[in-house]
Amino acid sequence: MSKIYDKLQSCLRQIKEKTDFVPEIAIVLGSGLGDFAANIEATAVISYSEIDGFPVSTAPGHAGRFIFGKLAGKRVVAMQGRVHYYEGYDISDVVLPIRLMRLLGASTLILTNAAGGISEKSYPGCFMLISDHICLAPSPLIGANLSEIGTRFPSMDNVYDRDLREIVKKCAAGIPIFEDVYIQTTGPQYETPAEIRMYKALGAGAVGMSTAVEAIAAVHCGFKVIGISCISNMACGLSDTPPSEQEVLEIANKSGAEFSKLITAVITNI
Ligand code: HPA
Numbered sequence: 001m002s003k004i005y006d007k008l009q010s011c012l013r014q015i016k017e018k019t020d021f022v023p024e025i026a027i028v029l030g031s032g033l034g035d036f037a038a039n040i041e042a043t044a045v046i047s048y049s050e051i052d053g054f055p056v057s058t059a060p061g062h063a064g065r066f067i068f069g070k071l072a073g074k075r076v077v078a079m080q081g082r083v084h085y086y087e088g089y090d091i092s093d094v095v096l097p098i099r100l101m102r103l104l105g106a107s108t109l110i111l112t113n114a115a116g117g118i119s120e121k122s123y124p125g126c127f128m129l130i131s132d133h134i135c136l137a138p139s140p141l142i143g144a145n146l147s148e149i150g151t152r153f154p155s156m157d158n159v160y161d162r163d164l165r166e167i168v169k170k171c172a173a174g175i176p177i178f179e180d181v182y183i184q185t186t187g188p189q190y191e192t193p194a195e196i197r198m199y200k201a202l203g204a205g206a207v208g209m210s211t212a213v214e215a216i217a218a219v220h221c222g223f224k225v226i227g228i229s230c231i232s233n234m235a236c237g238l239s240d241t242p243p244s245e246q247e248v249l250e251i252a253n254k255s256g257a258e259f260s261k262l263i264t265a266v267i268t269n270i
Contacts, residue, residue: 002143002144002146004092004096004143004146005146005148005149007053007096008096008099008100008103008146010052010053011051011052011053011054011096011100012100012103012104014050014051014052015046015051015066015100015104018044018046018050019043019044019046019068021043021044021068021069021075021077021104022075022104022105023068023075023076023077023101023104023105023106024074024075024076024105024106024107024108025074025075025076025077025106025107025108025109025110025267025270026076026077026078026079026098026101026102026106026108026109026110026223027076027077027078027079027109027110027112027263028078028079028082028097028098028109028110028111028112028214029078029079029080029081029082029112030082030111030112030113030114030210030211030229030230030252031113031114031232031248031249031252032114032230032232032248032249032250032251032252032253032255032256033112033113033114033230033252033255033256033259034063034080034081035253035256035260036078036256036259036260036263037067037078037080039071039260039264040067040069040070040071040076040078041069041070041071042067042068042069043068043069043070044066044067044068044069045065045066045067045068046065046066046068047064047065048064048065048066048081049064054096054097055083055087055089055093055094055096055097056083057081057082057083057084057087058087063080063081064080064081065079065080065081066078066079066080067080071264071267072264072267072268073268074267074268074270076267077101077104077106079097079101082097082210082214083097084187084188084209084210085137085138085186085187085209085213086186086187086188086209091137091138091139091140091142091213092140092143094140094213094214095140095213095214095216095217095218098214098217098218098221098223099146099149099217099221102149102218102221102222102223103149103221106223107222107223107224108164108223108224108225108226108270109214109218109223109224109225109226110225110226110227110228110263110266110267111130111210111211111214111215111218111225111226111227111228112227112228112229112230112259112263113182113208113210113211113227113228113229113230114208114229114230114231114232114248114249114251114252115128115182115206115207115208115229115230115231115232116190116191116196116206116207116208116231116232116233116234116235116236116243117205117206117231117233117234117235117238118183118196118199118200118204118205118206118207118235118238119178119180119205119206121178121180121205122178122205122206122231122234123176123231123234124231124232124233124234124247124251125176125230125231125251125254125255126176126177126178126231127172127175127176127177127178127228127229127230127231127255127258127259127262128177128178128179128180128182128205128206128228128229128231129160129165129168129169129172129177129178129179129180129227129228130160130179130180130181130182130211130226130227130228130229131160131165131179131180131181132159132160132181132182133159133160133181133182133183133184133211133212133215133227134181134182134183134184134199134202134203134204134212135183135184135212135213135216136183136184136185136186137184137185137186137212137213138213139213139216140213140214140216140217140220141154141216141217141220146220146221149220149221149222150220150221150222151220154216154219154220155219156216156219159215159216159219159225160215160225160226160227161224161225161226164224164225164226164270165179165226167266167269167270168226168228168262168266170269171262171265171266171268171269172262172265175258175261175262177262178205180204180205180206181203181204181205181206182204182205182206182207182208182211182212182227182229183199183202183204183206183207183208183212184207184208184209184210184211184212184213185207185208185209186209187209188209190236190242190243191207191235191236192236192237193236193237194237195236196235196236196237196238197237199235206229206231206235207235208229211227211229215227226266228259228262228263230251230252230255230259231251232247232248232249232250232251232252232255233247233248233251
């Protein structure tokens with residue numbers, strides 16, 4: 001068996017020693033969006049640092065823990081904070097939590113992030129429903145295939161599940177949201193204005209440093225995926241002020257109430 005699969009099994013064992021909770025829905029909370037976890041009637045909270053071998057996030061705005069509990073009558077597990085490729089982890093470690101939540105029993109995954117707006121429809125504080133992605137980071141599936149969890153050449157035709165996207169659109173009444181393509185860079189530097197012009201020409205509506213690699217691993221292991229970006233700033237060159245970490249966290253935090261409303265409605269209706 002591969003080292004990656006062994007590590008996954010070891011993390012799974014350690015979580016199962018702490019809780020027997022079986023989630024249906026998994027949620028990854030992006031930068032500044034972690035407060036959503038307060039809506040969960042928690043039955044167990046496990047810090048990433050309590051799990052030997054688990055990648056611990058160093059990014060600002062990421063608390064670094066799993067919250068297991070009920071929300072809108074559904075069994076959910078939320079990740080308050082994720083790890084990013086730019087933190088220096090192997091790409092297999094970046095997606096380990098996704099695979100872990102699938103092995104714990106979840107079958108639907110809601111990926112969220114803060115992103116820079118490229119689309120003309122975007123403005124700070126609005127949301128983007130991810131219709132598809134362009135991944136500029138390495139594939140998390142490179143290396144020996146984990147045949148226990150997925151196939152060698154998975155289709156990426158319907159990464160962000162069409163039926164689930166219809167549900168999100170129905171739940172978004174009164175919330176400013178548009179649907180478009182997300183492009184993932186490795187980061188950690190923000191983009192140049194020339195890169196943003198290129199991404200726009202390629203068809204991207206928003207840019208960020210996460211999510212696409214997680215979505216690839218999620219589809220590989222059999223998750224149905226929803227992706228929602230909180231547009232925290234206009235991408236570089238599209239406004240008078242360049243993006244900053246402070247602005248990203250501030251705007252994502254401010255969007256918290258609407259974000260919670262949307263995600264709660266989606267979970268209720270899945
Ligand atoms: N670029 C990349 N990642 C981001 C941005 C951005 O402008 N905003 C939030 N995450």
